[in-house]
Amino acid sequence: MSGAAPSLLWLRHDLRLADNPALHAASDGPVLPVYVLDDAAAGRWAPGGAHRWWLHHSLAALSAALEKAGAPLLVLRGEATALIPRLAARIGAATVHAGRLHAPWARQRDAAVAKALAAEGRGLELHNSALLVEPDRIRTGQGNPYSVFTPFARAVMALGDPPPPIPAPARLRGVAHPVQGEALDALGLLPRAPDWAAAFPEYWTPGEHSATARLRAFIEDIAGGYEHARNIPGQDGTSRLSPHLHWGEISPRQAWHMAAGIGDATARQAFRRQLIWRDFAHHALWHRPDLPERPLRAAYADFPYQPDAALLRAWQRGRTGYPIVDAGMRQLWRHGWMHNRVRMITGSLLVKHLLQPWWDGAAWFWDTLVDGDLANNSMNWQWIAGCGVDAAPYFRIYNPVLQGEKFDPDGHYVRAFVPELAKLPRKWLHRPWQAPEAVLREAGVALGRTYPRPVVDHETGRARALAALKSLKEAE
Numbered sequence: 001m002s003g004a005a006p007s008l009l010w011l012r013h014d015l016r017l018a019d020n021p022a023l024h025a026a027s028d029g030p031v032l033p034v035y036v037l038d039d040a041a042a043g044r045w046a047p048g049g050a051h052r053w054w055l056h057h058s059l060a061a062l063s064a065a066l067e068k069a070g071a072p073l074l075v076l077r078g079e080a081t082a083l084i085p086r087l088a089a090r091i092g093a094a095t096v097h098a099g100r101l102h103a104p105w106a107r108q109r110d111a112a113v114a115k116a117l118a119a120e121g122r123g124l125e126l127h128n129s130a131l132l133v134e135p136d137r138i139r140t141g142q143g144n145p146y147s148v149f150t151p152f153a154r155a156v157m158a159l160g161d162p163p164p165p166i167p168a169p170a171r172l173r174g175v176a177h178p179v180q181g182e183a184l185d186a187l188g189l190l191p192r193a194p195d196w197a198a199a200f201p202e203y204w205t206p207g208e209h210s211a212t213a214r215l216r217a218f219i220e221d222i223a224g225g226y227e228h229a230r231n232i233p234g235q236d237g238t239s240r241l242s243p244h245l246h247w248g249e250i251s252p253r254q255a256w257h258m259a260a261g262i263g264d265a266t267a268r269q270a271f272r273r274q275l276i277w278r279d280f281a282h283h284a285l286w287h288r289p290d291l292p293e294r295p296l297r298a299a300y301a302d303f304p305y306q307p308d309a310a311l312l313r314a315w316q317r318g319r320t321g322y323p324i325v326d327a328g329m330r331q332l333w334r335h336g337w338m339h340n341r342v343r344m345i346t347g348s349l350l351v352k353h354l355l356q357p358w359w360d361g362a363a364w365f366w367d368t369l370v371d372g373d374l375a376n377n378s379m380n381w382q383w384i385a386g387c388g389v390d391a392a393p394y395f396r397i398y399n400p401v402l403q404g405e406k407f408d409p410d411g412h413y414v415r416a417f418v419p420e421l422a423k424l425p426r427k428w429l430h431r432p433w434q435a436p437e438a439v440l441r442e443a444g445v446a447l448g449r450t451y452p453r454p455v456v457d458h459e460t461g462r463a464r465a466l467a468a469l470k471s472l473k474e475a476e
């Protein structure tokens with residue numbers, strides 16, 4: 001072992017030590033772990049503002065853990081296609097190990113890096129760090145990629161449990177840094193003026209340690225009620241692992257195996273099913289690299305959206321006049337995250353009632369979510385807009401009032417994020433414009449002044465959305 005050639009470990013979306021197959025493979029001999037901030041390669045899919053906040057703190061945690069293990073992290077900024085082969089040559093690495101990425105731009109970059117390395121007799125070895133099952137491993141009976149979730153989930157489950165997680169190495173043998181790295185602060189990942197991420201730390205602690213602690217707390221204290229609680233945004237009823245999974249601070253295999261500790265079989269199954277949705281989104285992106293840009297159902301390319309900057313702004317700022325929607329959009333702004341049920345309600349209002357293009361909603365989420373993920377975000381927006389894989393039929397239009405009353409019956413969620421409505425009685429909380437004047441006065445609500453009237457009436461918005469759909473069908 002001691003004579004093994006050094007390896008370069010190129011960390012990307014696997015910012016952890018445990019269950020990291022690339023790290024495991026590289027740790028046979030001396031290893032240099034490196035992270036490269038390469039915005040140019042990512043282009044418009046460079047990490048959005050909220051994810052950059054997360055990345056800063058995650059790199060800080062990873063750097064401390066690697067230092068302690070004996071192989072400090074080198075942080076660089078620039079074009080990985082040039083930097084990685086150069087660094088591999090400097091340390092005499094035979095192999096560069098990395099976790100496989102699924103975004104089209106990253107695949108192109110990996111191909112270019114592999115080519116440059118091969119020209120010098122070196123290799124790029126990609127490992128499955130991010131998924132339960134790699135997208136090419138399963139196909140339908142006809143040999144096609146899956147486009148419907150249920151058979152996909154069945155195929156994943158038929159493979160049995162994923163391999164057990166690999167423990168973190170006790171000790172790593174580092175390689176002296178051959179080049180000067182960047183100080184983390186110099187990457188400028190944190191917002192300055194204004195610091196819109198000020199409330200994030202109340203809610204999040206990036207890094208592997210906290211990801212594992214959150215998973216454990218979820219399994220032990222929360223997951224038993226997951227089947228029901230996962231739809232109630234006012235409760236801490238879901239794992240909140242999405243940003244940790246996105247940055248690979250924890251692997252889906254670890255989550256899957258830890259889920260064995262959920263006593264209630266229905267809850268265990270429901271949680272694992274969500275992990276499979278994540279794989280499904282990556283499967284979709286891998287086989288349809290145009291997923292972030294184009295509707296998968298071609299007819300929807302001509303959908304008669306009516307882009308309107310003022311409506312988009314009202315939605316982004318949580319000023320639509322629909323309390324559940326506004327609470328969601330404000331949760332997103334305040335915490336960089338939004339509950340899944342509310343992502344569906346807010347998304348539906350935008351693309352259906354307001355006829356705004358789904359990609360404008362996706363772009364806002366991309367910039368503001370700490371878990372903004374090209375596969376998950378694109379697939380789910382297309383799902384909402386009715387134009388993607390296994391999409392919700394377009395004619396199924398959420399009623400934001402009934403959704404609010406059903407999933408936030410006591411109003412905890414709305415009261416937490418829309419404080420100007422906090423004193424309204426439950427009966428009117430999700431429909432303040434129908435409340436008697438005296439009730440509004442008593443609660444300190446002046447519609448149109450302290451809180452907006454609905455930007456569109458539900459029935460009008462619904463009828464308009466259905467007419468738009470009809471026009472599309474007629475044009476087909």
Ligand code: FAD
Nearest residue numbers: 238239240241242274275278340343371372373376377380
């Ligand atoms: P849990 O309920 O605890 O689920 C566990 C894990 O399963 C999640 O962390 C996530 O990795 C995965 N998961 C759950 N639901 C889905 C789903 N519908 N699709 C794919 N994976 C899922 N998720 C992202 O990670 N990044 C995104 O950018 C993103 N954008 C979305 C946009 C819209 C319009 C919608 C409707 C959903 C989006 N989701 C996205 C999916 C989902 O809302 C979040 O994964 C979930 O809310 C995260 O909370 P959690 O970790 O507590 O989830």
